Amino acid sequence: MGKAKKAICIWCMIVLATGCASQNGETADSKDLERTEKRVMMQPDVTNAAEGKKGEAGKEPKELQPVTVTVIDPMTNKVIKTIVPDELGFGTAGEKYKAELEEWAKELARGTDDAPGYDQRNTPDKLDENGGIIKGAPRVVLEEEEFVEKMLDASKEGGEVELPLYMTASGYKPEDAAHLDEVVVASYTTHFNPGVAGRTKNIELSAEAVHNVIIGEGDYFSFNTTVGPSDEAHGYQPAEEAINGKLVMGIGGGICQTSSTLFNAVDQLGVDYVEKHHHSVTVGYVPKGRDATVSYGGKDFRFQNTSGAPFLLKSVIENGKLTIEVRTSRQYEAILKKGV
Incomplete structure (x- = not known):
């Protein structure tokens, strides 16, 4: 009886030990799986990131447009000329650029051998035989200094510049x-x-x-x-x-x-x-x-x-x-x- 009881006790201990081992094994596997899942969730999507970088790299970079200045005739609203100030020395050769603008203003105002200037002498009004007024033409002056200053200001960010033309009618009522x-x-x-x-x-x-x-x-x-x-x-x-x-x-x-x-x-x-x-x-x-x-x-x-x-x-x-x-x-x- 004593031996039988001892054998039974030993068998029970083996069963219990096996059960405990089995329970501990399941718990360890579950924790390892949980840690693995967390690591996967925290790991960045290398594929998507790579695709994103590729997409950005594949885009055409925006081309920087040069600053331009357009000169307008206020009497006709027509474009006289469009220039790119940087190509003419603005920002790098300021004095030379200003001198070129001054020469251009002079040509526009006074004319050249090939084209008349904007400056015009007035043609006076006259009286006809019955005392009626025969209209002449007003005096027109292009203010050269004002034009150069406007061009220099516009050369910074671009835009339109109207020719500063001033017309003077005859001074009588x-x-x-x-x-x-x-x-x-x-x-x-x-x-x-x-x-x-x-x-x-x-x-x-x-x-x-x-x-x-x-x-x-x-x-x-x-x-x-x-x-x-x-x-x-x-x-x-x-x-x-x-x-x-x-x-x-x-x-x-x-x-x-x-x-x-x-x-x-x-x-x-x-x-x-x-x-x-x-x-x-x-x-x-x-x-x-x-x-x-x-x-x-x-x-x-x-x-x-x-x-x-x-x-x-x-x-x-x-x-x-x-x-x-x-x-x-x-x-x-x-x-x-x-x-x-």
């Missing part, structure tokens, strides 16, 4: 036009030989061109712009004219008598001279030093009306005499006579 011939405030007369047909015709044509011209307050007057070309196409004839100290035959000879007569008339008022030239020879129709020679496309007679009031030019030809009068309304007579 339309309602004053009908009264500008009321009083004569200045006049001057020169003489010529009416028997010399060509010269007489040229004086008549040029005098007619300045007849009834309105010169407003602050207006600029250009003889060449007002009279126009003195060539055969406009009716001018051969006559003596002074060239390089000699009297020679040329188309339009005689128009300088008109410009000189005009000078001596307006010189009695408060005007500022912009351009005036003497002949290369002494002329007989005005005292020495009182002439104003002109040549279309060359020398001009120009002045600005700084008298403080508008006035009207009148030209009268009769019996070999050319008279140019400066007239105005009674309202402005006292203002103009201050300069007489």
Whole structure:
């Protein structure tokens, strides 16, 4: 009995030991599996990451667009030119870039041999035979310095630049036009030989061109712009004219008598001279030093009306005499006579 009990006890211990071993084995496997699952969940998806990198690398990089500046004509809204400042030295050769802009501004304003500039002298208004106004053209100026500054500012980030064009209309009131011939405030007369047909015709044509011209307050007057070309196409004839100290035959000879007569008339008022030239020879129709020679496309007679009031030019030809009068309304007579 004692041995049997001992054997039974030993068998039970073996069974219990086996059961415990089995339970411990299952627990270890479960923990290992759990740790493995956690490691898998925490491990980055190498495949997806690689694909992501490949996708980014496969994209085309955005190309940086250069800064551009477009110049616009405000009168027509047309593009004059588009430039890339960096290609012209902006940011690397600043002074050179500015100098190029200044030269371009000068060409745009004053023109070149191949193209006219934006700067335009005004063509004065005139009165017709019935006192109506014949419109001329305003003065146009492209402000070169302002254009360069605008271009420099726009060159930083790009954009559009409008040409800084300024137009100035004649400085008189339309309602004053009908009264500008009321009083004569200045006049001057020169003489010529009416028997010399060509010269007489040229004086008549040029005098007619300045007849009834309105010169407003602050207006600029250009003889060449007002009279126009003195060539055969406009009716001018051969006559003596002074060239390089000699009297020679040329188309339009005689128009300088008109410009000189005009000078001596307006010189009695408060005007500022912009351009005036003497002949290369002494002329007989005005005292020495009182002439104003002109040549279309060359020398001009120009002045600005700084008298403080508008006035009207009148030209009268009769019996070999050319008279140019400066007239105005009674309202402005006292203002103009201050300069007489």
